[in-house]
Amino acid sequence: MSKSEVVGLPVPQDGDVVPCCPPITAGELSRADAEEMAAMFKALSDPVRLRLFSKIASHPGGEACVCDVADVGVSQPTVSHHLKKLREAGLLTSERRGTWVYYQVAPSVVAAMATMLDLRG
Amino acid sequence: MSKSEVVGLPVPQDGDVVPCCPPITAGELSRADAEEMAAMFKALSDPVRLRLFSKIASHPGGEACVCDVADVGVSQPTVSHHLKKLREAGLLTSERRGTWVYYQVAPSVVAAMATMLDLRG
Numbered sequence: 027m028s029k030s031e032v033v034g035l036p037v038p039q040d041g042d043v044v045p046c047c048p049p050i051t052a053g054e055l056s057r058a059d060a061e062e063m064a065a066m067f068k069a070l071s072d073p074v075r076l077r078l079f080s081k082i083a084s085h086p087g088g089e090a091c092v093c094d095v096a097d098v099g100v101s102q103p104t105v106s107h108h109l110k111k112l113r114e115a116g117l118l119t120s121e122r123r124g125t126w127v128y129y130q131v132a133p134s135v136v137a138a139m140a141t142m143l144d145l146r147g
Numbered sequence: 148m149s150k151s152e153v154v155g156l157p158v159p160q161d162g163d164v165v166p167c168c169p170p171i172t173a174g175e176l177s178r179a180d181a182e183e184m185a186a187m188f189k190a191l192s193d194p195v196r197l198r199l200f201s202k203i204a205s206h207p208g209g210e211a212c213v214c215d216v217a218d219v220g221v222s223q224p225t226v227s228h229h230l231k232k233l234r235e236a237g238l239l240t241s242e243r244r245g246t247w248v249y250y251q252v253a254p255s256v257v258a259a260m261a262t263m264l265d266l267r268g
Contacts, residue, residue: 050200050204050205050252051209052205053201053205054198054202054205055197055201057198060194060195060197063191064191064192064193064194064197065192067188067191067192067197068188068192070185071186071188072185073178073182075185076176077175079171080174080176083172084171084173084175131171136264136266137264140261140264140266143257143261145254145261
């Protein structure tokens with residue numbers, strides 16, 4: 027039975043892994059941490075991907091299906107490609123319910139990015 | 148006389164421009180805001196660039212010259228190239244003093260990125 031077939035419990039998704047790092051003012055990033063964080067920033071380095079991400083983050087209920095976010099001026103396969111990239115980077119989690127896949131922001135991952143950029147620390 | 152030749156006053160650098168945006172949970176990013184923010188994330192999407200950025204941010208006094216941050220395993224011209232990209236994206240400001248160029252984190256720009264990723268908002 028695959029992980030996603032466990033029923034009745036919140037299923038840990040890739041995005042729920044809490045990543046590094048302390049605020050950048052606290053010290054120099056290690057090579058490994060830099061690789062990890064750079065991949066997350068890369069996921070948000072495309073304007074269409076960033077708009078999709080903001081649409082999902084601001085959608086009522088904190089989740090959205092592809093049908094809710096597809097109006098960003100690119101084709102449906104391109105939207106799916108971008109959502110996959112965001113998911114692979116751990117910024118989104120997803121869950122299939124019936125016909126649709128629903129996407130949610132992975133709060134711990136996004137919080138880790140915000141923490142790293144917090145200069146007050 | 149170029150802007151950088153004005154003496155005796157803090158010279159406004161590109162990085163001092165305060166960028167957009169409200170937290171992503173507050174609403175959908177406009178196309179223009181997404182372009183602007185994506186460029187900033189792109190600047191941090193390279194591991195070496197991210198390490199240089201963290202070295203400068205965590206350096207005593209909040210600034211560093213190239214000589215302070217050059218030990219990231221790439222050539223000096225590559226370091227300079229990355230620092231230029233960070234400066235062009237508005238994440239660093241720079242100031243020549245004598246022989247050396249000193250780099251500082253542009254706090255308002257980094258704070259804007261952190262605010263955008265703040266899910267508590």
